[in-house]
Amino acid sequence: ETGVTQTPRHLVMGMTNKKSLKCEQHLGHNAMxxxxxxxxxxxxLMFVYSLEERVxxxxxxxxxxxxxxxxxxxxxxxxxxxxxDSALYLCASSPTHMVGGYGYTxxxxxxxxxx
Amino acid sequence: xxxxxxxxxxxxxxxxxxxxxxxxxxxxxFDYFLWYKKYPAEGPTFLISISSIKDKNEDGRFTVFLNxxxxxxxxxxVPSQPGDSAVYFCAASxxxxxxxxxxxxxQGTILTVHP
Numbered sequence: 001e002t003g004v005t006q007t008p009r010h011l012v013m014g015m016t017n018k019k020s021l022k023c024e025q026h027l028g029h030n031a032m033x034x035x036x037x038x039x040x041x042x043x044x045l046m047f048v049y050s051l052e053e054r055v056x057x058x059x060x061x062x063x064x065x066x067x068x069x070x071x072x073x074x075x076x077x078x079x080x081x082x083x084x085d086s087a088l089y090l091c092a093s094s095p096t097h098m099v100g101g102y103g104y105t106x107x108x109x110x111x112x113x114x115x
Numbered sequence: 116x117x118x119x120x121x122x123x124x125x126x127x128x129x130x131x132x133x134x135x136x137x138x139x140x141x142x143x144x145f146d147y148f149l150w151y152k153k154y155p156a157e158g159p160t161f162l163i164s165i166s167s168i169k170d171k172n173e174d175g176r177f178t179v180f181l182n183x184x185x186x187x188x189x190x191x192x193v194p195s196q197p198g199d200s201a202v203y204f205c206a207a208s209x210x211x212x213x214x215x216x217x218x219x220x221x222q223g224t225i226l227t228v229h230p
Contacts, residue, residue: 004158042117043159043204043220056217090158099208099218101147101166106158 003027006091006107014115015081021110023074023091031097032074033104034066037088049074050097081114088112118142119207121221130230134192138205138221141186146209149218150179150190153202162203163190195228202226 004025013019025032034046048056049068063085065077074091088111092104120139128134138148146167151159165172165179165188172179178191192199205221 006158009156040222042119042222043218045217045219048217058217092158099147101149101164101208103149103151103161103164103206103208104218106151106160108156108158 004091004093004105004107006089006110008110009108010111010113012113012115013078013081015083017081018077018079020078021076021089021091021112023076023107025072025074025091025093025105025107027093027095027105029093029095029105030071031094031099032068032071033092033094034074034076035090035092035106037090037109039087043090046076048097055097078112081112083114086113116141117221118145119205119219119221121203121205121224123224124222125225125227127227127229128195130197130228131194134190134195134199134226134228136190136192136203136205136224136226138188138190139186140188140207142207142219143183143186144209145207145219147207148179148181148188149206149208150177151204151206151220152199153204153223159204167209192226195226197228197230200226200228 031050035043047066067075088109090109091107149164150162153159202223206218
């Protein structure tokens with residue numbers, strides 16, 4: 001497989017559930033990101049990892065917990081979410097954290113619905 | 116405070132004509148500007164970027180223009196094709212402060228190209 005792969009593509013969870021989103025990149029990139037896209041809003045940066053170290057947490061509530069066990073894998077652990085957390089969650093990677101003009105490679109996203 | 120804005124939610128164009136997508140920004144410290152395209156059920160894909168020291172960058176049918184004094188950029192697609200129908204996001208990198216690896220996105224513009 002090539003590119004950035006996210007699983008699952010769709011997820012419905014109750015407010016008391018615990019679930020995890022998975023992201024895997026096969027590009028040899030050293031930086032990985034979680035973004036959230038809510039309806040009618042711009043993409044919002046949640047977390048940045050560079051060489052498996054979290055370098056930015058963009059004021060995200062603690063019910064979202066990222067994990068980066070190696071430079072190819074990124075997880076987003078979810079627990080006690082709220083209905084307003086329903087959104088498209090996008091994973092992305094870039095060669096380094098210095099994004100510059102090369103931008104990111106995005107996965108297809110996980111459409112999360114909290115009921 | 117939204118630093119990157121796309122004020123037109125949608126644009127409709129006839130096949131073969133020019134599509135012009137606009138983007139405004141407020142942070143003069145952005146160092147690169149990027150355009151992404153997104154089809155339904157897919158992640159955004161990188162289209163073209165421009166450095167803040169340039170005023171034009173061209174790649175095939177796509178040209179991005181940057182007007183730094185007006186803090187405005189635009190994406191021109193000539194000629195437009197039905198396959199160009201998608202959501203287009205403007206993004207900016209850099210920006211000073213805690214901008215580690217961060218891209219700041221606009222809200223997106225839905226482009227529809229009619230045959």
